[in-house]
Amino acid sequence: MLESTDLAAVWLTLKLAGVTTSLLLVLGTPIAWWLARTRSWWKGPVGALVALPIVLPPTVIGFYLLVALGPNGPGGQLTQALGLGLLPFTFAGLVVASVFYSLPFVVQPLQNAFEAMGDKPLEAAATLRASPLDAFFSVVLPLARPGYLTATVLGFAHTVGEFGVVLMIGGNIPNETRVVSVQIYDHVEAMEYAQAHGLAAGMVVFSFLVLLVLYTLNPTGRRK
Amino acid sequence: MLRITQLTMALLVLLGSQSALADEVQVAVAANFTAPMPRIAAEFEKDTGHKAILAFGATGKFYAQIKNGAPFQMLLAADDETPAKLEKEGLALAGSRFTYAIGRLVLWSATPGLVDDKGDVLKKGDFSKLALANPKLAPYGAAAVEVLTKLGVLGAVQPKFVQGENIAQTWQFIGTGNADLGFIALSQVSKDGKISSGSAWVVPGHLHTPIRQDAVILNNGKGNPAAEALAKYLKGDKARAIIKAYGYEY
Numbered sequence: 001m002l003e004s005t006d007l008a009a010v011w012l013t014l015k016l017a018g019v020t021t022s023l024l025l026v027l028g029t030p031i032a033w034w035l036a037r038t039r040s041w042w043k044g045p046v047g048a049l050v051a052l053p054i055v056l057p058p059t060v061i062g063f064y065l066l067v068a069l070g071p072n073g074p075g076g077q078l079t080q081a082l083g084l085g086l087l088p089f090t091f092a093g094l095v096v097a098s099v100f101y102s103l104p105f106v107v108q109p110l111q112n113a114f115e116a117m118g119d120k121p122l123e124a125a126a127t128l129r130a131s132p133l134d135a136f137f138s139v140v141l142p143l144a145r146p147g148y149l150t151a152t153v154l155g156f157a158h159t160v161g162e163f164g165v166v167l168m169i170g171g172n173i174p175n176e177t178r179v180v181s182v183q184i185y186d187h188v189e190a191m192e193y194a195q196a197h198g199l200a201a202g203m204v205v206f207s208f209l210v211l212l213v214l215y216t217l218n219p220t221g222r223r224k
Numbered sequence: 225m226l227r228i229t230q231l232t233m234a235l236l237v238l239l240g241s242q243s244a245l246a247d248e249v250q251v252a253v254a255a256n257f258t259a260p261m262p263r264i265a266a267e268f269e270k271d272t273g274h275k276a277i278l279a280f281g282a283t284g285k286f287y288a289q290i291k292n293g294a295p296f297q298m299l300l301a302a303d304d305e306t307p308a309k310l311e312k313e314g315l316a317l318a319g320s321r322f323t324y325a326i327g328r329l330v331l332w333s334a335t336p337g338l339v340d341d342k343g344d345v346l347k348k349g350d351f352s353k354l355a356l357a358n359p360k361l362a363p364y365g366a367a368a369v370e371v372l373t374k375l376g377v378l379g380a381v382q383p384k385f386v387q388g389e390n391i392a393q394t395w396q397f398i399g400t401g402n403a404d405l406g407f408i409a410l411s412q413v414s415k416d417g418k419i420s421s422g423s424a425w426v427v428p429g430h431l432h433t434p435i436r437q438d439a440v441i442l443n444n445g446k447g448n449p450a451a452e453a454l455a456k457y458l459k460g461d462k463a464r465a466i467i468k469a470y471g472y473e474y
Contacts, residue, residue, distance in 0.1 A: 066396070066400055066402060067400055070402045071401040071402070072400070072401050073400075086402065088397075088402045089353060089386045089402065167389060167393075168393075168396075169402075171353075171385075171386030171388075171397065171403075172386070172387035172388075172389070173385070173386060185389070186358065186361065188284075188285075189282060189284035189288075189358075190360050190361055191284065191287065
Protein backbone atom coordinates (compact mmCIF):
# COMPACT_ATOMS: atom_id res chain seq x y z
CA MET A 1 0.00 0.00 0.00
CA LEU A 2 2.89 2.39 0.73
CA GLU A 3 4.78 3.77 -2.26
CA SER A 4 8.53 4.25 -2.30
CA THR A 5 8.07 7.99 -1.74
CA ASP A 6 6.05 7.18 1.38
CA LEU A 7 8.76 4.87 2.69
CA ALA A 8 11.38 7.54 1.97
CA ALA A 9 9.32 9.97 4.03
CA VAL A 10 9.04 7.48 6.88
CA TRP A 11 12.81 6.89 6.90
CA LEU A 12 13.54 10.61 6.75
CA THR A 13 11.16 11.27 9.64
CA LEU A 14 12.80 8.61 11.82
CA LYS A 15 16.22 10.01 10.96
CA LEU A 16 15.13 13.54 11.82
CA ALA A 17 13.56 12.45 15.11
CA GLY A 18 16.61 10.35 16.01
CA VAL A 19 19.16 13.10 15.34
CA THR A 20 17.01 15.74 17.04
CA THR A 21 16.42 13.63 20.16
CA SER A 22 20.11 12.78 20.53
CA LEU A 23 21.06 16.45 20.23
CA LEU A 24 18.32 17.45 22.66
CA LEU A 25 19.42 14.97 25.32
CA VAL A 26 22.94 16.45 25.16
CA LEU A 27 21.78 20.08 25.07
CA GLY A 28 18.82 19.59 27.38
CA THR A 29 20.75 18.00 30.26
CA PRO A 30 22.75 21.10 31.29
CA ILE A 31 19.76 23.38 30.74
CA ALA A 32 17.51 21.14 32.85
CA TRP A 33 20.22 20.74 35.50
CA TRP A 34 20.67 24.48 35.76
CA LEU A 35 16.90 25.09 35.89
CA ALA A 36 16.52 22.46 38.60
CA ARG A 37 19.32 23.76 40.82
CA THR A 38 19.57 27.49 40.31
CA ARG A 39 18.21 30.13 42.66
CA SER A 40 18.98 32.81 40.12
CA TRP A 41 16.46 35.43 39.10
CA TRP A 42 16.92 34.15 35.54
CA LYS A 43 15.22 30.84 36.30
CA GLY A 44 11.78 32.27 35.50
CA PRO A 45 12.62 33.89 32.16
CA VAL A 46 14.75 30.94 30.96
CA GLY A 47 12.09 28.42 32.01
CA ALA A 48 9.44 30.44 30.18
CA LEU A 49 11.61 30.68 27.06
CA VAL A 50 12.16 26.91 27.04
CA ALA A 51 8.41 26.31 27.40
CA LEU A 52 7.40 28.73 24.62
CA PRO A 53 7.12 26.08 21.86
CA ILE A 54 4.37 24.35 23.88
CA VAL A 55 2.05 27.31 23.50
CA LEU A 56 3.21 28.95 20.26
CA PRO A 57 1.55 27.83 17.05
CA PRO A 58 4.17 25.94 14.99
CA THR A 59 3.54 28.34 12.13
CA VAL A 60 4.88 31.17 14.29
CA ILE A 61 8.07 29.24 15.03
CA GLY A 62 8.37 28.25 11.38
CA PHE A 63 7.75 31.75 10.11
CA TYR A 64 10.32 33.36 12.40
CA LEU A 65 12.86 30.64 11.63
CA LEU A 66 12.29 31.23 7.91
CA VAL A 67 12.88 34.94 8.33
CA ALA A 68 15.74 34.62 10.83
CA LEU A 69 17.59 31.90 8.92
CA GLY A 70 17.01 33.55 5.53
CA PRO A 71 19.75 35.51 3.74
CA ASN A 72 18.64 38.78 5.35
CA GLY A 73 18.11 37.40 8.84
CA PRO A 74 20.71 37.29 11.64
CA GLY A 75 20.81 33.49 11.69
CA GLY A 76 21.22 33.30 7.93
CA GLN A 77 24.04 35.83 7.95
CA LEU A 78 25.79 33.84 10.66
CA THR A 79 25.50 30.49 8.84
CA GLN A 80 26.70 32.12 5.61
CA ALA A 81 29.65 33.74 7.34
CA LEU A 82 30.55 30.34 8.79
CA GLY A 83 30.45 28.88 5.28
CA LEU A 84 27.45 26.66 6.07
CA GLY A 85 25.18 28.26 3.51
CA LEU A 86 21.51 28.77 4.25
CA LEU A 87 19.60 26.36 6.47
CA PRO A 88 15.99 26.54 5.19
CA PHE A 89 15.13 23.73 2.76
CA THR A 90 17.88 21.46 4.15
CA PHE A 91 17.90 18.51 6.53
CA ALA A 92 20.21 20.42 8.86
CA GLY A 93 17.71 23.26 8.89
CA LEU A 94 14.95 20.88 9.94
CA VAL A 95 17.15 19.56 12.75
CA VAL A 96 17.74 23.10 14.05
CA ALA A 97 14.01 23.86 13.84
CA SER A 98 13.07 20.58 15.55
CA VAL A 99 15.52 21.22 18.38
CA PHE A 100 13.66 24.47 19.14
CA TYR A 101 10.30 22.89 18.62
CA SER A 102 10.82 19.84 20.87
CA LEU A 103 13.07 21.48 23.49
CA PRO A 104 10.47 21.67 26.30
CA PHE A 105 9.49 18.03 25.80
CA VAL A 106 13.02 16.99 26.71
CA VAL A 107 14.03 19.69 29.20
CA GLN A 108 10.93 19.56 31.40
CA PRO A 109 10.96 15.80 32.22
CA LEU A 110 14.70 16.04 32.95
CA GLN A 111 14.19 19.10 35.12
CA ASN A 112 11.43 17.34 37.06
CA ALA A 113 13.65 14.29 37.58
CA PHE A 114 16.57 16.44 38.80
CA GLU A 115 14.30 18.42 41.13
CA ALA A 116 12.70 15.27 42.55
CA MET A 117 16.00 13.75 43.65
CA GLY A 118 16.85 16.70 45.88
CA ASP A 119 20.27 17.53 47.36
CA LYS A 120 20.80 14.45 49.54
CA PRO A 121 22.21 11.95 46.99
CA LEU A 122 24.72 14.57 45.84
CA GLU A 123 25.75 15.42 49.41
CA ALA A 124 26.20 11.72 50.14
CA ALA A 125 28.32 11.34 47.02
CA ALA A 126 30.42 14.34 48.06
CA THR A 127 31.10 12.86 51.50
CA LEU A 128 32.36 9.75 49.70
CA ARG A 129 34.75 12.06 47.82
CA ALA A 130 33.14 11.62 44.44
CA SER A 131 34.07 14.42 42.04
CA PRO A 132 31.05 16.38 40.73
CA LEU A 133 31.47 14.71 37.32
CA ASP A 134 31.70 11.27 38.89
CA ALA A 135 28.67 12.01 41.04
CA PHE A 136 26.73 13.10 37.98
CA PHE A 137 27.43 9.91 36.03
CA SER A 138 27.23 7.39 38.87
CA VAL A 139 24.49 8.97 41.01
CA VAL A 140 22.42 11.52 39.11
CA LEU A 141 22.04 9.71 35.78
CA PRO A 142 20.82 6.38 37.27
CA LEU A 143 18.43 8.21 39.59
CA ALA A 144 17.07 10.32 36.72
CA ARG A 145 16.56 7.33 34.43
CA PRO A 146 12.74 7.57 34.34
CA GLY A 147 13.13 11.26 33.44
CA TYR A 148 15.49 10.37 30.60
CA LEU A 149 13.09 7.72 29.32
CA THR A 150 10.20 10.20 29.30
CA ALA A 151 12.37 12.90 27.70
CA THR A 152 13.59 10.56 24.95
CA VAL A 153 10.17 9.19 24.11
CA LEU A 154 8.41 12.57 24.17
CA GLY A 155 11.20 14.34 22.26
CA PHE A 156 11.20 11.65 19.59
CA ALA A 157 7.43 11.39 19.29
CA HIS A 158 6.90 15.14 19.26
CA THR A 159 9.45 15.53 16.45
CA VAL A 160 7.77 12.76 14.46
CA GLY A 161 4.49 14.65 14.83
CA GLU A 162 5.94 17.96 13.69
CA PHE A 163 4.13 19.56 10.78
CA GLY A 164 3.69 23.31 10.79
CA VAL A 165 7.35 24.15 11.27
CA VAL A 166 8.51 21.76 8.55
CA LEU A 167 5.86 23.09 6.21
CA MET A 168 7.14 26.62 6.70
CA ILE A 169 10.87 26.01 6.24
CA GLY A 170 11.03 22.62 4.50
CA GLY A 171 10.16 23.27 0.87
CA ASN A 172 8.90 19.68 0.42
CA ILE A 173 12.12 18.22 -1.02
CA PRO A 174 12.16 14.40 -1.33
CA ASN A 175 14.70 12.67 0.96
CA GLU A 176 15.69 16.03 2.43
CA THR A 177 12.68 17.74 4.00
CA ARG A 178 9.57 15.79 2.96
CA VAL A 179 8.61 14.12 6.23
CA VAL A 180 5.61 11.89 6.88
CA SER A 181 3.26 14.60 8.12
CA VAL A 182 3.92 16.68 4.98
CA GLN A 183 3.49 13.61 2.78
CA ILE A 184 0.11 12.88 4.41
CA TYR A 185 -0.93 16.49 3.88
CA ASP A 186 0.04 16.22 0.20
CA HIS A 187 -1.93 13.00 -0.23
CA VAL A 188 -5.01 14.55 1.37
CA GLU A 189 -4.73 17.71 -0.71
CA ALA A 190 -4.30 15.65 -3.88
CA MET A 191 -7.38 13.63 -2.89
CA GLU A 192 -5.31 10.42 -2.70
CA TYR A 193 -7.19 9.27 0.36
CA ALA A 194 -6.06 5.63 0.19
CA GLN A 195 -2.38 6.53 0.51
CA ALA A 196 -3.21 9.19 3.11
CA HIS A 197 -4.98 6.54 5.17
CA GLY A 198 -2.01 4.17 4.91
CA LEU A 199 0.38 6.70 6.41
CA ALA A 200 -2.08 8.35 8.77
CA ALA A 201 -3.15 5.06 10.32
CA GLY A 202 0.52 4.19 10.71
CA MET A 203 1.06 7.44 12.62
CA VAL A 204 -1.86 6.74 14.95
CA VAL A 205 -0.60 3.23 15.72
CA PHE A 206 2.98 4.44 16.18
CA SER A 207 1.98 7.26 18.52
CA PHE A 208 -0.24 4.99 20.59
CA LEU A 209 2.48 2.34 20.93
CA VAL A 210 5.08 4.92 21.91
CA LEU A 211 2.86 6.36 24.62
CA LEU A 212 1.84 2.88 25.74
CA VAL A 213 5.49 1.97 26.24
CA LEU A 214 6.03 5.19 28.14
CA TYR A 215 3.07 4.75 30.47
CA THR A 216 3.71 1.04 31.06
CA LEU A 217 7.44 1.29 31.76
CA ASN A 218 7.26 4.58 33.53
CA PRO A 219 4.10 5.05 35.62
CA THR A 220 5.26 8.43 36.84
CA GLY A 221 4.69 9.11 40.49
CA ARG A 222 2.36 6.22 41.14
CA ARG A 223 5.00 3.92 42.67
CA LYS A 224 6.55 6.46 44.94
CA MET B 225 -32.73 24.00 34.72
CA LEU B 226 -32.91 27.75 34.57
CA ARG B 227 -29.45 27.82 33.00
CA ILE B 228 -30.48 25.45 30.26
CA THR B 229 -33.51 27.57 29.45
CA GLN B 230 -31.35 30.66 29.34
CA LEU B 231 -28.90 28.92 27.05
CA THR B 232 -31.68 27.82 24.74
CA MET B 233 -33.03 31.38 24.66
CA ALA B 234 -29.57 32.74 23.85
CA LEU B 235 -29.17 30.21 21.05
CA LEU B 236 -32.57 31.06 19.63
CA VAL B 237 -31.72 34.75 19.66
CA LEU B 238 -28.42 34.03 17.91
CA LEU B 239 -30.03 31.81 15.27
CA GLY B 240 -32.82 34.32 14.81
CA SER B 241 -30.43 37.19 14.25
CA GLN B 242 -28.62 35.13 11.64
CA SER B 243 -31.69 34.41 9.60
CA ALA B 244 -32.56 38.10 9.76
CA LEU B 245 -29.31 38.78 7.85
CA ALA B 246 -30.15 36.12 5.27
CA ASP B 247 -28.41 37.85 2.40
CA GLU B 248 -24.95 36.77 3.31
CA VAL B 249 -22.92 34.33 1.28
CA GLN B 250 -20.07 32.21 2.63
CA VAL B 251 -17.41 32.00 -0.03
CA ALA B 252 -14.37 29.73 -0.15
CA VAL B 253 -11.71 31.57 -2.17
CA ALA B 254 -8.53 30.18 -3.75
CA ALA B 255 -5.36 31.46 -2.07
CA ASN B 256 -4.13 33.18 -5.24
CA PHE B 257 -7.27 35.36 -5.24
CA THR B 258 -6.56 36.71 -1.75
CA ALA B 259 -5.66 40.19 -2.93
CA PRO B 260 -8.48 41.09 -5.34
CA MET B 261 -11.40 39.35 -3.62
CA PRO B 262 -11.76 41.60 -0.55
CA ARG B 263 -11.90 44.61 -2.86
CA ILE B 264 -14.53 42.95 -5.02
CA ALA B 265 -16.50 41.95 -1.92
CA ALA B 266 -16.43 45.53 -0.64
CA GLU B 267 -17.76 46.88 -3.94
CA PHE B 268 -20.31 44.06 -4.04
CA GLU B 269 -21.62 45.01 -0.62
CA LYS B 270 -21.75 48.69 -1.56
CA ASP B 271 -23.64 48.02 -4.79
CA THR B 272 -26.02 45.24 -3.79
CA GLY B 273 -26.29 45.36 0.01
CA HIS B 274 -25.34 41.68 0.17
CA LYS B 275 -22.39 40.59 2.22
CA ALA B 276 -19.76 38.08 1.11
CA ILE B 277 -17.94 36.33 3.95
CA LEU B 278 -14.58 35.14 2.63
CA ALA B 279 -12.39 32.20 3.61
CA PHE B 280 -9.06 31.79 1.82
CA GLY B 281 -7.17 28.55 1.28
CA ALA B 282 -6.01 25.78 -0.99
CA THR B 283 -8.62 24.50 -3.42
CA GLY B 284 -7.87 20.83 -2.61
CA LYS B 285 -8.49 21.47 1.08
CA PHE B 286 -11.76 23.24 0.35
CA TYR B 287 -12.80 20.25 -1.75
CA ALA B 288 -12.22 17.90 1.18
CA GLN B 289 -14.05 20.24 3.55
CA ILE B 290 -17.03 20.72 1.21
CA LYS B 291 -17.30 16.96 0.76
CA ASN B 292 -17.45 16.67 4.52
CA GLY B 293 -20.15 19.21 5.09
CA ALA B 294 -18.40 22.59 5.29
CA PRO B 295 -20.94 25.42 5.27
CA PHE B 296 -19.57 27.18 2.17
CA GLN B 297 -22.17 28.36 -0.31
CA MET B 298 -19.85 29.23 -3.15
CA LEU B 299 -16.37 28.22 -4.26
CA LEU B 300 -13.94 30.37 -6.21
CA ALA B 301 -11.42 27.68 -7.15
CA ALA B 302 -7.86 27.93 -8.42
CA ASP B 303 -8.64 25.53 -11.24
CA ASP B 304 -11.50 24.36 -13.42
CA GLU B 305 -11.35 20.69 -12.39
CA THR B 306 -12.49 20.98 -8.77
CA PRO B 307 -15.75 22.85 -9.52
CA ALA B 308 -16.49 20.36 -12.31
CA LYS B 309 -15.84 17.49 -9.95
CA LEU B 310 -18.09 18.98 -7.27
CA GLU B 311 -20.85 19.42 -9.82
CA LYS B 312 -20.48 15.85 -11.05
CA GLU B 313 -20.63 14.53 -7.50
CA GLY B 314 -23.84 16.43 -6.86
CA LEU B 315 -22.28 18.83 -4.32
CA ALA B 316 -22.73 21.94 -6.47
CA LEU B 317 -25.65 23.36 -8.43
CA ALA B 318 -25.68 22.09 -12.00
CA GLY B 319 -25.12 24.83 -14.56
CA SER B 320 -23.79 27.39 -12.06
CA ARG B 321 -20.14 27.02 -13.11
CA PHE B 322 -18.31 29.85 -14.86
CA THR B 323 -14.75 31.06 -15.37
CA TYR B 324 -14.22 34.16 -13.23
CA ALA B 325 -10.54 34.68 -13.98
CA ILE B 326 -7.69 33.29 -16.03
CA GLY B 327 -4.44 33.32 -14.11
CA ARG B 328 -1.12 34.60 -15.39
CA LEU B 329 2.11 32.98 -14.30
CA VAL B 330 5.14 35.07 -13.42
CA LEU B 331 8.75 34.22 -12.69
CA TRP B 332 9.59 36.56 -9.85
CA SER B 333 12.55 37.44 -7.64
CA ALA B 334 12.70 39.82 -4.71
CA THR B 335 16.15 40.86 -5.99
CA PRO B 336 15.97 43.65 -8.57
CA GLY B 337 17.70 42.71 -11.83
CA LEU B 338 17.93 38.95 -11.20
CA VAL B 339 15.07 38.00 -13.51
CA ASP B 340 15.31 39.41 -17.06
CA ASP B 341 12.20 40.12 -19.10
CA LYS B 342 12.70 37.07 -21.32
CA GLY B 343 13.28 34.48 -18.62
CA ASP B 344 16.82 33.73 -19.82
CA VAL B 345 17.90 33.42 -16.19
CA LEU B 346 16.37 29.92 -16.26
CA LYS B 347 18.79 28.84 -18.98
CA LYS B 348 21.81 30.47 -17.37
CA GLY B 349 20.93 28.77 -14.12
CA ASP B 350 23.00 31.02 -11.81
CA PHE B 351 20.72 30.65 -8.80
CA SER B 352 20.58 28.08 -6.04
CA LYS B 353 16.87 27.67 -5.25
CA LEU B 354 13.83 27.93 -7.51
CA ALA B 355 10.47 27.99 -5.73
CA LEU B 356 7.21 26.77 -7.19
CA ALA B 357 3.90 25.59 -5.83
CA ASN B 358 3.60 21.81 -5.54
CA PRO B 359 2.68 20.82 -9.13
CA LYS B 360 0.64 17.90 -7.84
CA LEU B 361 -1.64 20.23 -5.89
CA ALA B 362 -1.55 23.70 -7.40
CA PRO B 363 -2.43 24.66 -10.99
CA TYR B 364 0.25 27.38 -10.92
CA GLY B 365 2.84 24.77 -9.98
CA ALA B 366 1.71 22.47 -12.79
CA ALA B 367 1.89 25.39 -15.23
CA ALA B 368 5.42 26.20 -14.04
CA VAL B 369 6.53 22.63 -14.78
CA GLU B 370 5.00 22.92 -18.26
CA VAL B 371 6.95 26.11 -18.91
CA LEU B 372 10.23 24.56 -17.75
CA THR B 373 9.57 21.51 -19.92
CA LYS B 374 8.86 23.67 -22.98
CA LEU B 375 12.04 25.68 -22.40
CA GLY B 376 13.97 22.40 -22.12
CA VAL B 377 15.45 23.23 -18.70
CA LEU B 378 13.33 21.04 -16.42
CA GLY B 379 16.07 18.44 -15.86
CA ALA B 380 18.66 21.11 -15.14
CA VAL B 381 16.65 23.09 -12.60
CA GLN B 382 14.70 20.29 -10.90
CA PRO B 383 17.40 19.69 -8.26
CA LYS B 384 16.97 23.34 -7.26
CA PHE B 385 13.22 23.04 -6.64
CA VAL B 386 11.68 24.05 -3.36
CA GLN B 387 7.95 23.53 -3.21
CA GLY B 388 5.31 25.54 -1.40
CA GLU B 389 2.04 23.87 -0.52
CA ASN B 390 0.26 26.67 -2.30
CA ILE B 391 1.03 29.83 -4.17
CA ALA B 392 0.96 32.00 -1.03
CA GLN B 393 3.64 29.93 0.68
CA THR B 394 5.69 29.93 -2.51
CA TRP B 395 5.63 33.72 -2.48
CA GLN B 396 6.83 33.64 1.13
CA PHE B 397 9.86 31.51 0.20
CA ILE B 398 10.85 34.03 -2.48
CA GLY B 399 9.79 37.16 -0.58
CA THR B 400 12.02 36.28 2.39
CA GLY B 401 14.96 35.65 0.04
CA ASN B 402 15.25 31.99 0.96
CA ALA B 403 14.59 31.09 -2.67
CA ASP B 404 16.32 33.27 -5.26
CA LEU B 405 13.38 33.21 -7.61
CA GLY B 406 10.22 31.28 -8.35
CA PHE B 407 6.96 30.89 -10.20
CA ILE B 408 3.90 32.51 -8.65
CA ALA B 409 0.71 34.21 -9.79
CA LEU B 410 1.09 37.60 -11.41
CA SER B 411 -1.70 38.75 -9.09
CA GLN B 412 0.58 38.33 -6.10
CA VAL B 413 3.17 40.86 -7.24
CA SER B 414 1.00 43.07 -9.39
CA LYS B 415 -0.47 46.28 -8.08
CA ASP B 416 -2.53 48.50 -10.37
CA GLY B 417 -1.17 46.73 -13.41
CA LYS B 418 2.52 47.02 -12.50
CA ILE B 419 5.06 44.72 -10.82
CA SER B 420 5.34 46.17 -7.33
CA SER B 421 8.89 45.08 -6.37
CA GLY B 422 11.90 42.97 -7.34
CA SER B 423 12.28 41.68 -10.89
CA ALA B 424 9.92 39.57 -12.95
CA TRP B 425 9.21 37.83 -16.22
CA VAL B 426 5.53 37.57 -17.06
CA VAL B 427 5.42 34.14 -18.70
CA PRO B 428 3.79 34.28 -22.16
CA GLY B 429 0.45 32.48 -22.15
CA HIS B 430 1.40 30.08 -24.97
CA LEU B 431 4.01 28.33 -22.81
CA HIS B 432 1.40 26.63 -20.64
CA THR B 433 -2.26 25.58 -20.71
CA PRO B 434 -4.43 28.45 -19.53
CA ILE B 435 -5.00 28.54 -15.77
CA ARG B 436 -8.78 28.73 -15.80
CA GLN B 437 -10.22 29.55 -12.42
CA ASP B 438 -13.85 28.52 -12.16
CA ALA B 439 -16.46 29.44 -9.61
CA VAL B 440 -19.50 27.38 -8.68
CA ILE B 441 -22.49 27.74 -6.36
CA LEU B 442 -22.55 24.89 -3.86
CA ASN B 443 -25.63 23.04 -2.63
CA ASN B 444 -25.63 25.11 0.56
CA GLY B 445 -26.04 28.24 -1.54
CA LYS B 446 -29.20 27.03 -3.26
CA GLY B 447 -31.87 29.69 -3.15
CA ASN B 448 -29.57 32.24 -1.51
CA PRO B 449 -30.04 35.49 -3.43
CA ALA B 450 -26.60 36.71 -2.28
CA ALA B 451 -24.87 33.74 -3.94
CA GLU B 452 -26.61 34.34 -7.24
CA ALA B 453 -25.93 38.05 -7.00
CA LEU B 454 -22.23 37.47 -6.38
CA ALA B 455 -22.00 35.09 -9.36
CA LYS B 456 -23.56 37.79 -11.54
CA TYR B 457 -21.40 40.52 -10.01
CA LEU B 458 -18.16 38.64 -10.73
CA LYS B 459 -19.02 38.71 -14.44
CA GLY B 460 -19.78 42.43 -14.37
CA ASP B 461 -17.56 45.32 -15.50
CA LYS B 462 -16.73 46.60 -12.04
CA ALA B 463 -15.44 43.25 -10.75
CA ARG B 464 -13.61 42.57 -14.01
CA ALA B 465 -11.79 45.89 -13.79
CA ILE B 466 -10.47 44.87 -10.37
CA ILE B 467 -9.66 41.34 -11.59
CA LYS B 468 -7.69 42.80 -14.49
CA ALA B 469 -5.85 45.31 -12.30
CA TYR B 470 -4.48 42.37 -10.33
CA GLY B 471 -3.02 40.72 -13.39
CA TYR B 472 -5.72 38.26 -14.36
CA GLU B 473 -7.54 37.90 -17.62
CA TYR B 474 -11.11 36.71 -18.00
